[in-house]
Amino acid sequence: MSTYILGIDLGTTSIKVVLLESGTRDVVASYSMQTSSDIVDSSGIKANEQDTGRIIDTLNQCIQKLPADKLKNVTRIGLSGQMHGVLFWKARSGCDWSRRNCFIAKDTSQLITWQDRRSDNDFISTLPKPNSHLTLATGFGCVTIFWLLRHRPKFLEEFTSAGTIQDYVVSMLCGLERCVMTPQNAGSWGYFNTSTNQWNLEILEAAGFPTHLLPQCIPSGALAGHTCMDWHGISVGTPVGAALGDFQCSVYSCMNTSTDAVLNISTSAQLSYAMPLGFTPPSSTQSSSPISYVPYFDSSYLAVAASLNGGNIVALFVDMLMKWMSELGAEIPKSSLYEKLIGCALTQDTSDLTVLPTVLGERHSPLCLGQVTHISPSNLSLGHVTRALCHGIISNLTSMMPVAYLHQAGVTRVVGSGTALARNQVLRQEVERAFSQMTIEYGQNADSAVGVAMVLCDRL
Template identity: 25%
Template sequence: MYLLGIDIGTSSIKVAVVDAATQKSVATVQYPEEETPIKSLATGWAEQSPMDWWHNTQQAILKLNALQIFNPKEIKAIGIGYQMHGLVVVDKNQEVLRDSIIWCDSRAVDLGNQAFDSIGHEKSLSTLLNSPGNFTASKLAWVKENEPEIYSKIDKIMLPGDFIAMKLTGEITTSISALSEGVFWDFQKNQISEDVLNYYGLDSNVIPEIRPLFSTHGQVRESVASLLGLTAGIPVSYKSGDQPNNALSLNVLQPGEVAATAGTSGVIYGVSDQLTYDKQSRVNTFAHVNYSPEEIRTGVLLCINGTGSMYRWAKHTFAPYLSYNELNHIAAQAPIGSKSLRALPFGNGAERMLNNRYTGAQLVGIDLNTHEQSHIFRAVQESIAFAFRYGLDIMRENDMQPKVIRAGKANLFLSDLFAQTFVDVTNVPVELYDNDGSVGAALGAGVGAGIFGSPAEAFTNHQVLKYIEPKNTTAYEPIYQDWKEILVRQLEGRHG
């Protein structure tokens, strides 16, 4: 018996087939091989085509099937993880009305700030656990204000994973976790937020039917099953934003457990049993995959928009023909501190941990007689670790005190240099695992379909690949403080 997991990433679509008996991936692919571009029609804007996601999802599944390692007809359930906070809008015929305004888009920041002031800071934080910021509700308000002809045609709004589920099944559903990530959910009243809908003047009819996250969100249509070699009628039984899903894939489900990922964006995600919030909304709290009003499980999320996108920029700018593995090898040749070269990896939209400021990315202190490729690549990796430390200290202010952080051996954590630097700079050990988002989504589908009795049961074979302990913390502390001073000067508008 197999389970299919789909991970709708910003860069590409990853799909995995997992053997339910062993809980291990038997095959995984991504499509396309090249990173999917982000459309930026104005400074701070970021959009992608939902139909491109659907095309790439189909191609990924067909590519997976072509490996001939498993029988696609033996897939019994489908799970979906997806890039969070994106807005997809469709009409009554389920036709897409515009490109998706994705997670790193900053156009709605001012609208969100105005909503925060109008609803009231304390009321917003205590009921929504967040400022409306530039989350999905604010993106929808932007469409209403700036594209009224499109807004008037909207039948339903969705997050990216909801859209792929709709294409597979013809049904449109949502969950409490999804609504919370869009900042539509009132945690005190356990219902869609009247404050948000009323302030923005949004029609509640555009919100899909709410179902449990682990449940049937539709069954694969005959036409789609025929095209993709699947069995018609199998359920899409799990949908989750990529960070809660990444936490699930690392078996991070209980209070005090913490996960991290360093892909296009960088994230630390810790589970709490409290309705907690940061007074400045620099880190954000959403309903975790196993949240219920009766048993609170929230996910406290630190998101850094830069990170992997900064490393991608460095690769494409300075070494476009080298692989990331080769870049990592070059970076390791430079000394700790990169001979005083620093980077600010904040050039991919407004950063919530910087109070929704857009600072841009920078390389600081370049010495034309000293610095070479190795220093640039190491400085970028170090700066990403410094950004994680800066955000983790905010989480520590909010009573999140991780003793260990779990991460998948993927993206930047494929770099031994980055993984060790992350541990040294944060002074927190890291456990690396083989799981990724597509595998986690597949196992989530098994939970939703009743193949596993609980999320914990889906990870009984979970094993640590590598345990990394701090070893250069003392050396890195003054370097981090130097980097932090550069960031503070930037935020305060000072130079030099």
């Protein structure tokens, strides 16, 4: 009888679930669904929050779409999800299991996502310096908690636990009294030393930080516990892996050798490769460095250039055009507009228009906003602008991690993945120009849900 591993990825905009056959590692079933959980910010503080209840409801709907006969034979559950963000809950009442075979969110905050920008650079400059090679940035969990401590201290008093959205789901599935977190997620929060695998407790306590909210750290790839209830036909007592970062899991799903680099362009964009075993990151990294070293597995690290500006910039461009047309009294479906833009750009092989697409800034340079230069009467067509925008997205990423760095690291193949790259032929053309001296592989798409299931297949 075949057995299966359930892989779950709680992404920024959607949730994906897969069933991986334990013996063959083949994906035998999958389903994904948009969460539509964004909460409109009317506060003026640049908040970015999502409805926790809607996220959990979407998760339940996704699991229900998988074959019931296979769910009965699930032997392990793995979760990954959006990193940096923070969710608060009450440990003993964080969910309601009264509905048959599933839980719903209860006594939780909304999810404050990695895109939250209320703690700006000026605010971060007032925080104590962390004992970590990873620098602080807006949207990081500990930074957000510091902001809440200063501006909404009563809010924090309502809760006993904090974690990422994937940590929360693991805690609810296992009925944990205290949240557990892997170094992959802890490193994304700030104030965590990946060499010692410890929070900077002395630094945080001296600053009045509510350290009782911090999760207990356990190794990436370790077991968090077992399901405390039957869940959509999956038996009580099923092992559940500690939640992992979606970025690391996406890399794990498609990085076959140490000579691979993974380029992922979805909402944001990342370019990464594996550091040699035994590599130790510098004790501190300058905040202006665009390359960071994030924890992977077995005390290893990935070198990563993580851009905040990826497919979301194309989406912003489309939304801008939609708004302009609406103001002019013209209407066109968004999907049709997107297809027309790509079609126009495909007829324009290059453009002398220059677009720096850092509309959202970058973590290493938060004040560097977007620019359009070399404008002339001959390069203002939609084809020119769209081509220049796509070229700018790739150029921005390779300016953060130059191709020469990859050559020096022995990289010979770039695995391209992500929804934006899959949908956008113009982006793929620009990738092929940028990495013309390397093999480009698109067939093995990075997939966090598949990756986390593979981790459990290989390590538990």
